[in-house]
Amino acid sequence: MKNRQIHLVKRPQGVVTPDCFALVEADMPVPGEGQVLVQNLWLSLDPYMRGRMDEAKSYAAVQPLNAVMTGGTAGVVAESNNPKYAKGDLVVGALGWQEYGVSDGSGQYGAPLRKVTDRIPLSAYLGCVGMPGVTAWHGVNKIIEPKAGETLVVTAASGAVGSVVGQLAKAKGVRVVGIAGGAAKCAYVRDELGFDACIDYKAGEIGAALAEAAPKGIDGVFENVGGPIFDAILPRMNAFGRVALCGTISGYNGAPSALTNLRSILTNRLRVQGFIVSDHLNEWPEALAELIGLVADGRLKYRESVAQGIASAPQAFIGLLKGENFGKQLVKLA
C-alpha cells in the first residue's frame, strides 16, 4: 500500500498553476519509537499557504521544493508507539497534504498533536474550532474589541475566518457588515449567519454600498482581503477605529495591494494591527473552549467546501485563492 502525497515542485510566478504541484506515491511511513502513524481524514486548505510557496520573507517558514505541502490535518491514529495516543484516537495536527503521516506528538504552530473528542464533527477542528476560528476570536476580542452599538466590517465574510468574526461580534450587540463575492455568499451571510448586511463586491462600487450598510460609519474592520476593498473601507471609518489586519488575499497571486487612503489612518486616528494567530498560543485554550461550546450548542454556524481525495487538493487550493470556495475549504481523504 502506498501513501499518496502532494509535493510542491515549482514556485509560482504570480498566479498558482496546477504544474506547481505533483502527486507522488511514496512508501507507507513506519512509525518509530515514540511515534504514531496517523491516517489523515481531512486536509485544511488555507490562504496563508500561498505566502509559504514564495521564497520571499514571510512570517512562516518557506515551503521546501519537492517536499510534501505543509498544512493542518485531522485524522485518526492508525498505529501508536507513543503512550499518549491510542489506536483510534482522533487527532488534529499538521501532517501535510498526504494520506498518512508520522508524528512524535509535536503538532501545528508549536502546539502538540492534539487529541479531540467527537462531540462536534472532526472537520470543524480545521475551521471554526481550529486555526481560522482562533484567528477570528483573537481579532475580535484582542484587537477590535467592538462595543455594542458600534459597526464592524469583515471581508471574506462567508469564509472560515470571516464567518466566525461576524457571529462573535453579533453576539456582542455590534452591527456587522460582511463583504463577500457573489449573491449566494451574501445571502448566506445575511440569512444563515445573521449579519446585518452583506455587500457583494462583484456587484458594483463598494463605497456607496458601504455608506448604505454602515450609515453611522465603521468602528472596526477585520481585514482578510486588502487591495481596493480595504482602500474603500478606510475613508469611511470613524475616529479611533481599529483594523485587525489578518490577510491580504487580493495580492497573494502577485498583484501588490496598493493603498491610496493611508491618510485616513491619520485623520481618523486608526490603529492598524497586523497579526498571526500562532503568535498567541497562550490564548488558544480559552478561545477553543468558547468556540467548541458555541458549535456544540448550534450558536456558531459554519459551512464547508469539500473536495474529494488527495488528488483534488491542488485545484481546490487554486480555487480558494480565487474565492471559488464557499466556507471553509477542506479536502476529504477517506
Add this chain to the structure above:
Amino acid sequence: MKNRQIHLVKRPQGVVTPDCFALVEADMPVPGEGQVLVQNLWLSLDPYMRGRMDEAKSYAAVQPLNAVMTGGTAGVVAESNNPKYAKGDLVVGALGWQEYGVSDGSGQYGAPLRKVTDRIPLSAYLGCVGMPGVTAWHGVNKIIEPKAGETLVVTAASGAVGSVVGQLAKAKGVRVVGIAGGAAKCAYVRDELGFDACIDYKAGEIGAALAEAAPKGIDGVFENVGGPIFDAILPRMNAFGRVALCGTISGYNGAPSALTNLRSILTNRLRVQGFIVSDHLNEWPEALAELIGLVADGRLKYRESVAQGIASAPQAFIGLLKGENFGKQLVKLA
C-alpha cells in the same frame, strides 16, 4: 493703526499657490469685557494647516474662506480686561495669522491661552516646547515605546517634530536613523542633534541606505511623510514593530500617498497608529514640563526657519510644504 492679517481667499487645487491668500488690513480689534488684546510676536506654520484648507473631511475644522488663517501664536498682552492676564504677560495661543488678536482666555486645542515664562525663548513654545514637541513626546512615549538597543527611524528628521523624536529616543539608548532632504539637513541631524545616521532621500534609493543605516532592521517608525519613503521603510521592519503615523506631508499637495507594502504590516505583525496630539490634552502638562527642562538645560536642541513680517507667511508656508524650511518654520512679526 491697522491690524494686518492673512486670509484664505481660495481653496487650493493640489499645490498651494500664493493667490490662495490675501493680505488684509483690518481695524485694530478692541478687547471687550473679560478679554485681552494680544500682540502676536510669532506665528507658527505647521503642515497640518494644509489639511484644513481643503473642504474634505479631516480631523480639524475646515478653515473658512475669507477669514483669518488659524494657527498657533506666541505674543504679549497689550491690553487686558481679564484679571487672569496682565499687560506684558507672555502668552501662547491660537490667534491666527495676524498681528493682533483678541482672546477671552480660551486658546489652542481646547487648552487655555497659556501664560509662559521667559526661562526659554518665546518662539520655542511654538516648536519643541509646544504642539510639535508634545507630538513627538506622545509618539515616542505612548506609541513606539522604544527600548534600548532597538532601532527607530524618523522622517522629516530635521523638522520641528522629527528633531525632538530623535533626541528623545537617543536618550533612551535607541539607535536613531533620520531621513531628511539634502546634505545640509542630514549633516545637522547627525552632527548637531546626535542621530546615529541620517539618510538624504534626495540622494538616491532609500532602501539600500536603510539597510546600511539600520542593519538590525527597524523596530519603530515615527512617520511624518508617507508616500514612497514610508513604503521603503515598511519591508525593513522587524516583527512586532510600531509605527506612529503623525503626518503624510508627501501627499498634502494632492498626490495620493500610495502604499504598496501593506502586506508587510501583516507579515511583520506591525501596529500602525494614527494620532493627533490634540486628542491627548491630559498628557500636555507632563510632556511640557519635561521638554521645557530639556531645553533649559541645553539637552534638547532645535533650529528655526524665520520669515520676517506677516506678509511673508504665505510664501513661508508654501516653502514648508516643499521642505524648504530647515527646522521649525516661524514668522516673526515684531
